[in-house]
Amino acid sequence: MPPQPQQEQQEPPVTSVVVPFEAETARTLPGRLGRHEVPERWHTVDRSAHDPHLVTVPGADGADRAAALVTARPHTSYLKIVDAVGDVRAAVGAVVAHARRQGLAQVKWEGWTADPEDATTAGFTPLRPPLAQAEDTAGPATGYVRWLGDGTVTDPPYYGQTTHFTCGAVTALVAQAHAGTLPPQALDREAELTLWRDATNFLACEPVGLGVAVRRAWPSSPVTVHLDTDRPVLLDHLPEKEQEWRALLQRASRTEAGRTGVPVDPGHLTLTAIRDALGRREHVLLLLSLTAMQGFDVPHWVLCHGTVPGAVVIDDPWANAATGDTWVDAHLLPVPDASLDTMSALSPDGFRGAVTIGRP
Template sequence: MQSQQESPVKYLVVPFETGTSPAPLKRLGPHEVLERWHAVDRSAHGPHLVVVPDENGEGWAAAALVTARPHTAYLKIVDAVGDVSTAVAAVVAHARGLELAQVKWEGWTATPEDVAAAGFTPLRPPLAQAEEAAGPAAGHVRWLRGCAAAEPPYYGQTTHFTCGAVTALVAQAHAGTLPRDALDRRAELTLWRDATNFPACEPVGLGVAVHRAWPSSTVGIHLDTDRPVLLDHLPESEQEWRAHLQGMSRADAARAGVPIGTGRLSVTAIRNAIGRREQVLLLVSLAAMQGFDVPHWVLCHGTVPGAVVIEDPWAGAAVGDTWVDAHLLPVPDRSLDTMSAVSADPFHGAVTIGRPQPPGASPSGPADE
């Protein structure tokens, strides 16, 4: 048990173990709340209790269950029990002590009055989620470092393979190029069908599909290898025809004038692109955040000191991960750099999307800096 203090909040950090609730917590927490806390194995996301002792120091006045994806720059309050305002203030102090960028709060039991009093801002609810997704109807955020990043719509991919299409659609909705009400499953599957390498979307095919869908937007493709990618897990007979499709995508990019940069898009370059009001579709491995090495597309759209703000269209319900985690997610620069190395023989892939160009302007810009 670790005791920490940030004036005027005195709090303790206590490990949380699935299936076991300390006696002081049982006295504070309603049965249905504690039941939700133990309903899934949250161990992959560092669950712990932030506890405020009572005045005589013999019990607890308040407590909050706190989790976060590994290698990120936020904490998430699942619920707060007892003196809710004091519990939330303790979590904020805890996050400041860890020099994190943000605290989120799932809306299972949070009231609008408590949310506003604690300085949190409501998040827009998701437009869609996968059938197996399990999350609260509401979520809230408080930024601790830097200016709050502008909020894109959150859309959870509805299949296991449409992350690339979803990140592109969310980027265009965030830019105002695509109406929010057009961000739906039909749009998701339509763009995926144009971009897919069956079933994954590799960088060149995705970039070409984005250019086809929005020819006035500046598109750049970044891929630091000439070999076919995202095929290593397939038998050789399955790799051959998909590699041929990737060659066709490169020919399509050349005909359309969409540049393919052969250098790695560094985190500095990602920050610079965002500073130019571009958005970056970045291919990452989920090994650091979720514990399994699967290639996955995320959208980089904002920055705060020390971290890039992303949208992740996938959340792992089985470990208590919800859309509140995946939305407006700050990832430290160093972590993002590590995540962007994909596969056992690492390569790096990204697609940059700029603002729509006026008629007569070249739709595609330089792919490397």
């Protein structure tokens, strides 16, 4: 993606109505506006966790002349257009205005029915399609993004983890591809599983083990682990006997970090420090809980790779197809600083784990 303009020109106000997504209205509206294939997609999954709503544009006669189904992950700074029907350009303009009123950083548009010319005219840029995704992941072949404020963000290649447990390895690989250290064509399942195997604490990747594995894979890349607890982590859900041998492996990872010169910073990594690292064109692999964005408390690695005013831009290697969440949501995802701060304080004692990767 080319750098975004420093100051975007705003459109004239758009008259629109925002209403909750209600099954019956949503089932008949697209057909009235000439898109009979759309209702099936709107009702195939339960989107209720992502605040689904309709943004409609009334015509001169009072009837709807355009509408868009809009969703978004909670505690983020974007809106996603699933489909726009009727006068598409009017519908999209109404969504952009709706996002501006909320002070959001971005609008995305899934490519199910989006016409590339309509997207370009509305100020959207194409997203690069995913290099890989899990077999059970549903999503459009194309997608678009429009940033609504200042700042420049470049896009890493999007790679969706192909297992439930390789998020840490994927974030490291994508970071190195974004930095130019790894060719994008080298991002494949063999690379994903190989790095995971070197970093895993069975099945998760804990911060020290991941940092050591990154150093082994790319010796010329500066690596720092940030972990503000000295106890073993990501083990509390396991029986005591299962915790014991994994804790031993985590102690071995700390020994290996010392042997290979990987610093383990015991201080709390602040959001200011994350922003500073990103300003130096470093990458931050950040461990967070999916409670806020997806509704279940599972530790998960994401890649922090850019900033815009008020939000950190992440790439999440996992999307929840059961809620209508797709790679378009997960790629170039702006998360407000306060939300990211809360998400990345992991229970039971609010520790923070991260790995920063500098430029070679």
